[in-house]
Every structure is written in C-alpha cells, then in structure tokens.
Amino acid sequence: MDRDLTDKQxxxxxxxxxxxxxxxxxxxxxxxxATLGVSRATVHEHIGLLKDKGHLDHIVRAGRTWxxxxxxxxxxxxxxxxxxxxAAGQPILAAENIEGWIAVEEVPEGAAYFxxxxxxxxxxxxxxxxxDTVIVRQQVVAEDGDIVVALVxxxxxxxxxxxxxxxxxxxxxxxxxxxxxxxxxxxxxVQGKVVGLRRRMQS
Numbered sequence: 527m528d529r530d531l532t533d534k535q536x537x538x539x540x541x542x543x544x545x546x547x548x549x550x551x552x553x554x555x556x557x558x559x560a561t562l563g564v565s566r567a568t569v570h571e572h573i574g575l576l577k578d579k580g581h582l583d584h585i586v587r588a589g590r591t592w593x594x595x596x597x598x599x600x601x602x603x604x605x606x607x608x609x610x611x612x613a614a615g616q617p618i619l620a621a622e623n624i625e626g627w628i629a630v631e632e633v634p635e636g637a638a639y640f641x642x643x644x645x646x647x648x649x650x651x652x653x654x655x656x657x658d659t660v661i662v663r664q665q666v667v668a669e670d671g672d673i674v675v676a677l678v679x680x681x682x683x684x685x686x687x688x689x690x691x692x693x694x695x696x697x698x699x700x701x702x703x704x705x706x707x708x709x710x711x712x713x714x715x716v717q718g719k720v721v722g723l724r725r726r727m728q729s
Contacts, residue, residue, distance in 0.1 A: 530579055537562060537725060538572040539581055543594050544629050552592050606630050606639040606661070609683070618675070618683055618717045619664075630661055630722070638664040640718065642675055644685055649673075652687070652700035654723065660685060661722030666715070673700075673720040679713055685720065 531539065541561050545553040555566040562569065573592055576582045583593045609618055610625040617623075619640060628641050644658045652673065654660065660675070668674045670690045675683050676697060686697035689706070695714050696706040 531576075531581070533725065535572050535575055535579075538569060539576055539594065540724070542582070542592060543631065546594060604630055604639070606641050608641045608643065608659070610643065611682070618677065628659070628724070639721075640664060641724070642683060642685065648699035648701050648704050649685055650701050654685065654700070654720075655725070657725075659724040660720045661724065662718035663721050664718040666717075668716050668719050675717045675720065677715045677717060678707070678709065680715070683717060688716070 538558065541558055542553060545557065545561075553561075555569050558569045559566045573582065577592070581595055583595060605627040607619060607624045608626045608628050609623050611623070625643075630639065630641070640662050641659050642662060644654055644660060645656060647656050649655075654673075662675050668688050670688065672688050673685065674688045675685055676688070677683055678697070684697060684707075686707070687700055689696040689698050690711075691708075693711055694708060695711050696708050697714065698706045
C-alpha cells in the first residue's frame with residue numbers, strides 16, 4: 527500500500543499512526559514537527575501529499591482532522607525499550623543500557639522486544655542505515671541468514687547477518703567494504719532477531 531511513498535512521506539505517516547495508536551486523536555503540526563525534526567510547513571506539505579495519495583482522511587481548513595485510513599486502535603501499541611550503547615558485561619536490557627521507550631504496533635503479546643539504534647554503515651546493503659532504529663525480538667538462538675543483534679565477548683552489541691560454520695560463526699556485514707567477523711561460537715551470544723525498522727526523517 528505504501529510503495530508510492532517517499533521515505534519522508536512514510537516517516538510522517540508512521541508518526542501520525544504512532545500518535546493515533548497512543549492517544550486516539552490526531553497530532554498537531556507542532557507535535558509532528560518536533561517528533562520529526564522538521565518545520566511545520568514541511569509537515570503540512572507532506573500531510574497534503576499523503577491525503578492526495580489516499581493514505582489520510584482530512585477535512586480542509588478544519589485543523590487537526592487528519593487520520594490514517596486504517597487508524598491504529600488506541601491501546602494496540604506496545605512500548606519497547608530503546609537500548610543505547612551497551613555497557614561491557616551488562617545484560618543488554620540492563621537499566622544502564624536503556625535510553626528510553628518507543629511505541630511499536632503489531633507486536634504480539636507474550637514475546638519480549640527491544641529497539642536498538644544503529645551506528646555505522648556496515649548494513650547499508652541490507653537497507654539498514656546509520657541512525658536507523660531496529661526493532662528486535664529477544665531470543666537466544668537464530669537461524670542461518672537471520673539479521674541479529676549479537677554480543678561479542680559480552681561487550682558491545684552489533685547488528686549483523688548470522689552465518690553458522692560448524693563450531694564457528696560469522697557475523698557478516700551487508701556492505702562489501704567490510705570483511706565477515708569469524709569467531710568461535712562460544713564468543714558470540716545472540717540477543718535477538720531484527721524484525722522491523724524505524725527511520726527518522728531528515729530535514
């Protein structure tokens with residue numbers, strides 16, 4: 527449905543959907559501008575384009591009336607912890623590592639999730655850019671080829687593609703400028719599988 531959207535339009539739509547999911551009302555231009563780090567005029571322009579493309583209902587000259595065509599029912603969102611730089615030797619969800627919380631839709635109950643902000647360009651060929659936030663389902667095992675968050679030697683968390691090689695594993699960057707990290711399996715501890723992505727719109 528959203529293939530016709532630019533990255534910036536998609537970011538505006540996702541911000542409106544997230545606000546609707548939490549509150550059941552439309553965000554103001556000021557709310558959206560602050561969330562996305564752009565001007566109110568830019569937000570207003572994208573709202574008009576989203577309406578033209580059929581993604582928003584909006585009553586002209588009626589203020590805060592924009593609404594996603596398939597608005598997320600209030601209460602259907604879940605908050606998941608946003609993990610920052612991981613402290614050496616600490617579990618990834620230790621209080622010291624949690625920077626804040628973000629709302630995520632379509633996260634089933636009964637499973638643990640967290641979010642991690644990506645630093646660097648090692649996954650750009652997989653569509654994961656520097657500054658993106660990945661949504662991660664917490665699990666300690668993963669299949670060959672999964673994109674995972676892993677700890678190496680109980681220290682910093684890294685986002686890489688997992689490749690199993692007998693008693694060794696490779697953490698494979700999705701950027702040909704980087705070589706795979708080849709390690710004994712016991713030095714790598716999977717923290718979760720990447721299942722979603724958030725991208726902040728740049729002005």
